[in-house]
Amino acid sequence: MKEKLQIDGAFWLKRNKESKLGRDKIDLLLAIEKCGSISKAAKEVGISYKTAWDSIDLLNNLYKDILVEKTVGGNSGGGARLTAKAKEMIQLYQIVEEEHKKFISRISERMDDPFELMNFLNRISMKTSARNQFYGKIKNIEEGAVNSEISLSLKGNQEITAVITNQSVTNLGLKVGKDVYALIKASFIFISKDKNLSISTENKLYGKIFSIVKGSVNDEIILELNGGNKLTSIITRQATEQLTLKEGEEVCAFFNASSVILATE
Numbered sequence: 001m002k003e004k005l006q007i008d009g010a011f012w013l014k015r016n017k018e019s020k021l022g023r024d025k026i027d028l029l030l031a032i033e034k035c036g037s038i039s040k041a042a043k044e045v046g047i048s049y050k051t052a053w054d055s056i057d058l059l060n061n062l063y064k065d066i067l068v069e070k071t072v073g074g075n076s077g078g079g080a081r082l083t084a085k086a087k088e089m090i091q092l093y094q095i096v097e098e099e100h101k102k103f104i105s106r107i108s109e110r111m112d113d114p115f116e117l118m119n120f121l122n123r124i125s126m127k128t129s130a131r132n133q134f135y136g137k138i139k140n141i142e143e144g145a146v147n148s149e150i151s152l153s154l155k156g157n158q159e160i161t162a163v164i165t166n167q168s169v170t171n172l173g174l175k176v177g178k179d180v181y182a183l184i185k186a187s188f189i190f191i192s193k194d195k196n197l198s199i200s201t202e203n204k205l206y207g208k209i210f211s212i213v214k215g216s217v218n219d220e221i222i223l224e225l226n227g228g229n230k231l232t233s234i235i236t237r238q239a240t241e242q243l244t245l246k247e248g249e250e251v252c253a254f255f256n257a258s259s260v261i262l263a264t265e
Helices: 023-035 038-045 049-062 084-110 114-125 166-172 237-243
Strands: 013-015 018-021 068-071 079-082 132-143 147-153 159-165 179-184 190-192 203-213 218-225 230-236 250-255 261-263
Touching: 023 038, 023 049, 023 079, 023 084, 038 049, 038 079, 049 068, 079 084, 132 159, 132 166, 147 166, 147 179, 159 166, 159 203, 159 261, 166 261, 190 230, 190 237, 203 230, 218 237, 218 250, 230 237
Parallel strands: none
Antiparallel strands: 013 018, 068 079, 132 147, 132 179, 147 159, 179 261, 190 250, 203 218, 203 250, 218 230
16 A cells, blocks of 8 residues: 655744744643643643743743733642633634645645655755765666675666665665665766776766866866766866866766765655
């Protein structure tokens, strides 16, 4: 049975880009109304007694009327009750919250495949020092005694090969057809204008030079690969000059399978 993805959300009432009133504070107010005690209300919502006091002080300070009336209660904690204005605020919040839930429900009904959006957001939010990050699908897994060779299909009918340990294959839950991300540091990428160059590296990707950013020691070469992916390589300025690289030229980028790091969601 296919897992169903649910869309959910929360909202806050804000002023000047600062959160003023959210579900957490409404829950605290409701707990105070239920328990009649700040200490019991704090336990009810899973916060400390001090945090509850601070939140109440903040609510009272930010609103023109007192929302929570409190008395110090010794060993049993503080007694408290909501004012009529607080109950009115809760009711207004619940009205907005109900409309927000209807809004989320309408989005859910209109989205055929929310998984696709979630996966894309995961990809673009992933933080890594590797300059090159590619989405791919596992085409083949060839297991050896210690390591496995993983072949990935990229856009443009190009492939990347990675070599990782068998234990990593198990830990990542890799299998044919699984979506993965290939990470490659720019300094691991080499460039040649000879597409038929015989070299021991397992990976060769073809494309055109999109841009060249010159530095005092190293140059940044960005390739537009067949299929639209961008690949960044960092090579010495001397290498750029020796190869007479120019924007728009067709080149081959190559790198070792051991230089590829695989990641999954």
